[in-house]
Amino acid sequence: MSAVAIGVTKRGRGGGIGRAARRSAAVVLLLLALVGFYELYRWVWSSAGFTWPFVVDSTSMPHMWTILKAFGQPAQVNQPPLITILFHKSLFTAKEAIVGFGLGAIVGFGLGVILVHSRLLQRGFLPYIVASQTIPILAIAPMVVIWVNPRLPGPFQGWGSVAVIAAFLTFFPVTINTLRGLQSADPRALELMRTYAASRWTILWKLRVPTSMPYVFSALKLAATACVVGAIIGELPSGLQDGLGGAILNFNQYYSIEPQELWATNIAAALLGIVFFVTIVIAEKLIVRRAPENVG
């Protein structure tokens, strides 16, 4: 009996490192395969002259090496290389996205907690929460800028309203999953808490919130990518030039001449999203596997 239990805890550490190495190798190989496929498709379509679904040339599909080379060259004369510019713009967008993510996660979680305690509020509010997400973000972004920006203190001017737009995309999955997670507590565990005469508040913190953590984290993973998209889109109507949104708008205009710059910007945006996502995955590993009450 005890031998079984001990056997489970003793996991090989060396095996863990080997597995991590194998996994990163797989990621790199898959990436190379995708690049290879892109170039193969490009070669087949251009040499055979296929026109469906679109004509392949250096404007529609620039070579991978052209895109990579673009990172090292300045986009305009007398400017640092594109990679430096994109790095700084990514940091700016990341700032908006992080604040938006934080706001959205807090509001989303809070809404979930409130809704789980009232069926009436759930019935009344949930349709509006769902409806809020069917409005295209581009349609409300200018209003948010006009409403929010004048209220913001100096250092938040401009990018603060973009963070609010990012939060608007973030809170929704968090609310829905928090609600679902809080409702997923084992009825027998709820009965046990009843035998302890536990208050609603105690049941929330000792039982419902820990049970909801896997649900909340799958929402946070969605939100991590959504907040980056929200920040980029939010920059467009705000007229901000400091972030990736501004860069995308700018390079869009030169696409027919220098498509590789927009492609490079897209890669930077994707990398930013991946960094956000991986951060949440790591946080989940640290928090969910351990007892949540040890964290706070």
Add this chain to the structure above:
Amino acid sequence: MSTDVVVKIEKVTKVFPRGNVIALQDIDLALVPGEFVSLIGPSGCGKSTLLRIVGDLIEPTSGTVTVNGKPARRARLDHDYGIVFQDAVLFDWRTVSKNIAVPLELLGWSREKRKQRVEEMLELVELAGFADHHPWQLSGGMQQRVSIARALAFEPALLLMDEPFGALDEMTRERLNLELLSIWQQLGSTVVFVTHSISEAVFLSTRVVVMSPRPGRIAGIVDIDLPAQRSVETREDPRYFELVTQVRELLRKRGEHLLPEEEAQLLETAE
């Protein structure tokens, strides 16, 4: 109010509105301190319902239940009993010792006091080496021992057990029976134990309450006059077999409506 009675069940009837099922009808039962009473009967006889009424997890349709001289609800709010379900119902995100500490945290015990008590409880259920394990790393029997430790951690006078070993294999069940007896003898608490195993009920109890279904009622009570110190040999005692037979015969009458005289007769033969 007399405190010589730990649990007093008077004229308890429970009707479930859905389908108008009479789960329990006119149940009267009193438990004195230190008793180990088993409720046994076929499914649908209301034995678990009765246990839940004692624990104020459901309310009787009529009749009253007092625990330690207080209404059942007051007793629940005062943490007068600990409970063990068929499943251990442990919190996966907590270690074994933190699971045992749950009721102590809710009672506002200091960290120091909690730590000391948890250690004592781990000792009691013989899981001292597993304090930092998580529930999923334990076997079903060990999980149930954690659940028992958690139920007893705040020293309730009453322990309610709802088929606690029902999901375990026969070997584990018999070993846990012995462990439970030793814990009960050390702590002297009163136990209400729901089971549908005749041998388990006779082996553990000081009294076995046999129930019959539709409507759920007490078919008879068998006093278990086996020596207080029980061991593996008890299961081979001729008296043990006689008592098992008595319980089985009472159970066989299930569904038949016994008249009070017949019931008295059955009880006489039980003595």
